[in-house]
Amino acid sequence: MISPSSGVVTQGFSGSHPAVDYAYNGGGSTSYGQPIVAPEAGRVTYVGQMGTGVNDAGTVVQIVAGARTHRLCHLIPSSPTVGANQQVSMGQVVGQMGYSGYVIPAGMAGSHLHWVMEINGLRVDGRQYINEKIGGDDMIQNNDSEFERWWKLHRRIRGEGFSRDYFNKGFVGQSAITMIDRIQNDPQADYREYAGDIGNLAIKQDWLKVIEDLKAGGNIPQAKIDNLIKEAEEAVAAAKKLKE
Ligand SMILES: [Zn+2]
Numbered sequence: 001m002i003s004p005s006s007g008v009v010t011q012g013f014s015g016s017h018p019a020v021d022y023a024y025n026g027g028g029s030t031s032y033g034q035p036i037v038a039p040e041a042g043r044v045t046y047v048g049q050m051g052t053g054v055n056d057a058g059t060v061v062q063i064v065a066g067a068r069t070h071r072l073c074h075l076i077p078s079s080p081t082v083g084a085n086q087q088v089s090m091g092q093v094v095g096q097m098g099y100s101g102y103v104i105p106a107g108m109a110g111s112h113l114h115w116v117m118e119i120n121g122l123r124v125d126g127r128q129y130i131n132e133k134i135g136g137d138d139m140i141q142n143n144d145s146e147f148e149r150w151w152k153l154h155r156r157i158r159g160e161g162f163s164r165d166y167f168n169k170g171f172v173g174q175s176a177i178t179m180i181d182r183i184q185n186d187p188q189a190d191y192r193e194y195a196g197d198i199g200n201l202a203i204k205q206d207w208l209k210v211i212e213d214l215k216a217g218g219n220i221p222q223a224k225i226d227n228l229i230k231e232a233e234e235a236v237a238a239a240k241k242l243k244e
Pocket residue numbers: 011017019020021113114115
């Protein structure tokens with residue numbers, strides 16, 4: 001991913017400003033008309049006016065890349081060079097820096113870019129993702145060869161493949177580095193791996209009978225409950241150890 005502007009950061013990400021602002025040294029007229037580019041490859045989902053009052057973002061180009069959404073705000077209204085549903089590549093010019101919407105100070109002097117980035121709907125500091133230097137050809141595409149490639153890698157690392165649906169929902173539009181990291185650290189995959197072993201131990205040690213006995217017993221001694229918890233903890237530890 002790259003920065004959507006080659007200007008300087010004039011306001012960083014915070015709770016009260018969950019976005020990153022860019023402008024150019026030299027003031028509003030220097031900033032006005034500067035190119036705004038797509039921070040990563042994706043699909044344009046909206047171009048036009050967004051927001052009202054103090055949340056008036058003016059003319060916005062919105063780009064979606066997998067779980068990530070970018071909103072490039074306050075553009076010159078006539079400047080967007082892309083339309084909704086259009087695919088864009090990383091670095092492609094999508095519009096020009098302007099002062100549409102609510103900017104301080106109002107007018108030319110307030111020209112800047114307000115860049116909103118979200119992952120699964122949550123605001124994030126886009127600058128944290130710039131150094132990935134991932135995009136364009138590195139993005140995972142939805143086609144058969146890509147599905148096969150990632151299925152094989154997943155099976156090699158995790159011992160099992162995945163469904164086409166899982167691929168389409170979780171992989172398409174993500175970067176290769178993000179997905180390798182995800183495959184390696186997939187907690188759900190770990191759970192599934194351990195679950196079989198824990199289940200075998202539960203059958204072997206007849207946990208179901210123990211639970212039924214406890215239910216039937218009415219007045220259960222604390223020592224027996226403590227012992228059951230201890231056994232369960234040991235079984236989980238043993239199942240994990242099998243995988244080491
Ligand atoms: Zn801002």
